[in-house]
Amino acid sequence: MTIPVQGRLMVRPKFIPYAFLRSWTSLRRYPRRSYATHHQLGNSGTTRKAVTLASDDGRIPWSELSTGEKLARSTQQSFNFAVILIGMIATGGVGWFLYQEVFSMDSKTHHFNEAHARVKKDNRCVELLGDPKKIRAYGESTWNRWTRNRRIASTLTKDKTGTEHLYMHFNVEGPLGKGVVRLHMTKAPERKKFEYRYLALDVPGHQRIYLENADAEQRDNKKGGKMFGVRWW
16 A cells, blocks of 8 residues: 655555554653552542552541551551650660769769779878879770770679678879779668778888778777777776
8 A cells, every 4th residue: 555745655564553653653742651549539539649658747637548548657657656665765774874884872983983082182192192183093004005994993792691892993193103092892781872891092112001991990999899989898
């Protein structure tokens, strides 16, 4: 079959159907558009975009949701609640740890700071270490100068009577010298806070300086016949 085109004859190819050629041409001129899934709202005939797990913003009332959309919203809300709950638990755990290790009156940090302050106020310690404003305290030193000082060495135990025992030692250093502070504190079950058994400073080449020595005081009282500060024999 021939088709006249401006005075010339064009032979239509037999292997390409004419209907297919027209449809392919129309597709090129008017490409097919893709649309999101929509839902019809009641009898008004209006449509809206479907609610999904990722697109739900809570603006569409619960009563207008389909079963699948309600499931998506419930899943999203459950996930958000779980994230908030985990965040609250983590925050509470960090706060409790900081309280126990730093702010509590029974924390090791509190006893370390208290012992350091007492060393700086003692005239015997100042005489060996130097200016109290320049006396610093730190944990166990390491051989690697690029590594920070280790944490304060301490041990907390409980004996058969329920009494807690805290042992600690740390380094102090001033302009004139340096030494090691050692302490032993106990807290009986009926007590609310720790009490010193001994607090001492050891400086190489000098006799140990006791800032607290409850054991020695008890021995002296027994030898001298004292009880409750009164000599009985």
